[in-house]
Amino acid sequence: MTAHRTFKLIAPSGYPVDPDAVHRGLKRLRAQGHHVEGTGATERRYQRFAGTDGERAAELNRLADPSRKLPDIVLAVRGGYGAVRILHGLDYEGLQRRLTDQPVAFVGHSDFTAIQLALLARAGLTTFGGPMLMSDFGAEDLNDAMQQHFWQALTKPTLTLTSTVPQPRNVDVSGTLWGGNLAVLASLVGTPYMPPVEGGILFVEDVNEQPFRIERTLYQLHLAGILERQQALVLGDFSGGKSFESDNGYDLNAMVEHMRSVVGIPVITGLQFGHIPNLVTLPVGADAHLVADAHGFKLTASGYPFLS
Known part of the structure; x- marks a missing residue:
């Protein structure tokens, strides 16, 4: 303690x-x-x-x-x-x-x-x-x-997160760590309250949203040119969304694979952040370094005010 x-x-x-x-x-x-x-x-x-x-x-x-x-x-x-x-x-x-x-x-x-x-x-x-x-x-x-x-x-003064969730491509990028709830973040697009982050590492999460709604919101960030200006997109927890028979096999995994083919930047999965009991704590606005491969990923953050 x-x-x-x-x-x-x-x-x-x-x-x-x-x-x-x-x-x-x-x-x-x-x-x-x-x-x-x-x-x-x-x-x-x-x-x-x-x-x-x-x-x-x-x-x-x-x-x-x-x-x-x-x-x-x-x-x-x-x-x-x-x-x-x-x-x-x-x-x-x-x-x-x-x-x-x-x-x-x-x-x-x-x-x-x-x-x-x-x-x-x-x-x-x-x-x-x-x-x-x-x-x-x-x-x-x-x-x-x-x-x-x-x-x-x-x-x-530094924070390191590791995950064993396999990633489909090798990644080694650095940038400003920023993000939060996907729906709230997307609602700020076009306002003076959206940070103009260039070359960042963007993390997002949401809860009780169906995969197509998550995809639609990610498309908003993509079509607004925000994702292409980032080094990577890191997906947190998206639990609670229900799939229906009419989805015909379209689920969260299918959505992620589609977005990977569209956005032009690495899309990382497995971040323990969101509306979950074991959520991690992330400095929003810190310097960050992300490394990922078939064995998982490591996210390191630094350069943020901390309590001595």
């Missing part, structure tokens, strides 16, 4: 629909000796959101206030929907001034992808795709691998 840390909770999207999971998550973090601030974020309600748009934007903007002490970790309570509604209301200049070169870890995934990509695009801030309070720290059974990797990613 790492040193005792200060967590600041934020809820930029939906309100927590599982109060018991929130309670478990808070209890576990406190039992480990951590200090948790901002628990009011778990109690706000406005329609399906964790407060009004103004309340949720102000929660993030307070981190730009130089009179306030910064936490070690800014942890998203949950995903859902709603982050895109507050992107225009964030103080990117203030957040950039306060947080550049500061070891504050913003962590979350799913709908939080919108916040992460906007912070990268507008403020140049590196964040972490990783666990959230309700679904991960508050799970009925806390996943040890998830928790161990979370602390390794946040407290070490």
Whole structure:
């Protein structure tokens, strides 16, 4: 276990629909000796959101206030929907001034992808795709691998992931590591909140989406010229999507093979990132090196702020 840390909770999207999971998550973090601030974020309600748009934007903007002490970790309570509604209301200049070169870890995934990509695009801030309070720290059974990797990613200057999932071609590329939830990322195409990453290593995941919907969204990135500007596309977890008899043999594997023939860059599979218990934590905006072959892949990241 790492040193005792200060967590600041934020809820930029939906309100927590599982109060018991929130309670478990808070209890576990406190039992480990951590200090948790901002628990009011778990109690706000406005329609399906964790407060009004103004309340949720102000929660993030307070981190730009130089009179306030910064936490070690800014942890998203949950995903859902709603982050895109507050992107225009964030103080990117203030957040950039306060947080550049500061070891504050913003962590979350799913709908939080919108916040992460906007912070990268507008403020140049590196964040972490990783666990959230309700679904991960508050799970009925806390996943040890998830928790161990979370602390390794946040407290070490380099991060290395390995996989034994065979890849169809040899790959050796370097670039900016970026990405997150596929649907949320694609929704930012054509907006000022989409990072203009050139030569990057793009990772994506999604949940409860049929293969054709995943393909359609990847096609959007392809036809928009985003994929061709990357060194590689790394696919995380896409569980929960159902296949139907009318698919006639078209499944996730068929979709992946088709996209490999279309996009013109390496498509890597097997990344343990997404809506899964054992998700890894990834620095969004870090320098990365990806090597892959028939025996699997290795992804190394560095050059990101970490907690000493």
